[in-house]
Amino acid sequence: MTATPKNQKVHLKTLVPGPRSTVLRQREDEHVAPGLQGYAVMAGIAVERAEGSAVTDVDGNTFLDFIGGIGVGALGHSHPGVVKAITDQVARASVGSFTSESRVELLERVAKHPPALGVHRLQLYSSGAEAVESALRLAKSHTKKSEFVSFWGGFHGKTMGVLSLMGSTFKEGLGPMVPGAHILPYADCYRCPFGTTYPSCGLACVEHGRKQLKNASTNAIAAFVIEPMQGTAGNVVPPDDFLPAVRELAKEHDALFLADEMITGFGRTGRFWGVDHSGVKPDIVTLGKAFGGGFPLSGVLTTDAISQAKPWSIPSGSSSSYGGNPLAAAAGVAALRAIDEDGLVENAREVGAAMLEELTAFVDEYPFVGHVRGRGLFMGVELVADKKTKQPLSRTVTRRIFDECVRRGLLTMAYAPSFRIQPALTIDHQTAKNGIAVLREVFDEAKRTNLWGLT
Structure with missing residues (x-):
């Protein structure tokens, strides 16, 4: 410890x-x-x-x-395990996409804590937005569909694709947005957009979303993109039955369920993943923040089958100049080791x-x-x-x-x-x-x- x-x-x-x-x-x-x-x-x-x-x-x-x-x-500032890992690794090798011992160990450590059975295929990046953008491309590649559903209050980054999914006024003045984005109400029960009270509301936010998609989508939804608990909106914690209801809605549209665990992942909420509180099994998970112990590191997790989708899976189809370099991988290994060994x-x-x-x-x-x-x-x-x-x-x-x-x-x-x-x-x-x-x-x-x- x-x-x-x-x-x-x-x-x-x-x-x-x-x-x-x-x-x-x-x-x-x-x-x-x-x-x-x-x-x-x-x-x-x-x-x-x-x-x-x-x-x-x-x-x-x-x-x-x-x-x-x-x-x-x-992990707090200047965590000694991360400091040592970065110091040792930078003296040996720091850049490039070649296989390294640190990257292999990082992949294995993440696979020990899957957010759902079989969700273990990991592609690595250096920022949250970069990872979510890649996840959107993966969803399109797998489903061959083009629309996305996100939620009021949601935040997934500031690049143009994910900016289109942002459920706040932040994007004002930055249009036009990428077409095919549908933004539904999130279960912020303190500020319920329908003025109801949980649980007697019957999850009115989900029912409203169901009707909205029926009337607004072109039946081409690739994925529902959701934070298990919303960070930027004010650390909003939805009822435990909200995510399962959204998951069911995604199934109705034959769409993937993409959990953005940038903030909620790696133990932040008292469980390893934010989805663990509700039991929802995601198809794709984006991760970052705590992942690198302070070093820029993010990633996309998914299944064997989904990861094979083209063009995402072709050589260089989902790569990044910084993604998975030895230095970032060493930092990630040290961070995950500390999360496990230090409880x-x-x-x-x-x-x-x-x-x-x-x-x-x-x-x-x-x-x-x-x-x-x-x-x-x-x-x-x-x-x-x-x-x-x-x-x-x-x-x-x-x-x-x-x-x-x-x-x-x-x-x-x-x-x-x-x-x-x-x-x-x-x-x-x-x-x-x-x-x-x-x-x-x-x-x-x-x-x-x-x-x-x-x-």
Whole structure:
């Protein structure tokens, strides 16, 4: 078992951001293009080093990290197993598509945890969007059909094919989209689009989707593309019978079921795969984020039969310049070894349950906390202006909450009213408590000042 830091704490030496961070950010702003990840820009810090669930900036301030690289940092920062694997491998060979010992071991380790019986054929890539784009091409190759179904709130990447499947306003101004995309309601029960209540709703979202496809599709659906639990939408956890109902709908259209496990895979939700909570058996699975232990690594998993589809399966038909290189494979092996040997799936389940219990109490304690949900270390908090109407807090207020967290040494995604919490799978109980204590301090001040008088 790898020794990981325990009981990590905030340690602040300067005001945040500090003077050295400010200077570095100013120098960077002279040349960097806009559009970087929002939390990094808003925090204003420059990182010197990081370990476990703690990040230290160039001014010597140490923060607790509840963002976790938005799922990428599942093993925490600078995990010693990953550091050693990358160091050893880069000194031997790092690029190229030739077979390597590390890639063979990576394939074997993934095959030990199939999301469904027979789903073991793996093609490797370096980004989430790249993997999902490949999965779409695979679905078309196998089914010889051209349409896709995705869901409101869904996020599968920012390249043009997957952008067309995005179920949010993010894509406004970027049209026209790729034709043949159908976007159905997702089972976000806190904000039910039909104003119903589960389970008496009878999964109205699925029934609406069934009618929509009957009237809008050309009966040429290649695949249903779905996150078992939605990340970008706010770590939304659907009822366990939602995915089976969607799977049945896919069968009605003779379409594949494509589970996007970028965020939910590798133990994040307290089970190895997000689909494990519902028992759904996918045909294709896309994976990434935690996969490389912080190194860019993603992939597409499928069956023997589906993987043979042409043109996807012809030489170079599904390859990538960076996919499956020895360095990425070594990082992936180290990450999967740590997840197994260090019991990180169980840790996510246990620490996540304790965090969720403490956070759930916030609903009664704070007038602006409308709902708390989660599975494992995949949690969401709804910040609302009114609990009855569920009107989200304004971005002005949530930005203030984010800033106050950073100022006190906690890195969060509280800048959005659907506030996601997803720390490293290696986080221990006490470090998690230390982080929640900072969040409670900020929420106490927000309550005392009536959200600082902001609107």
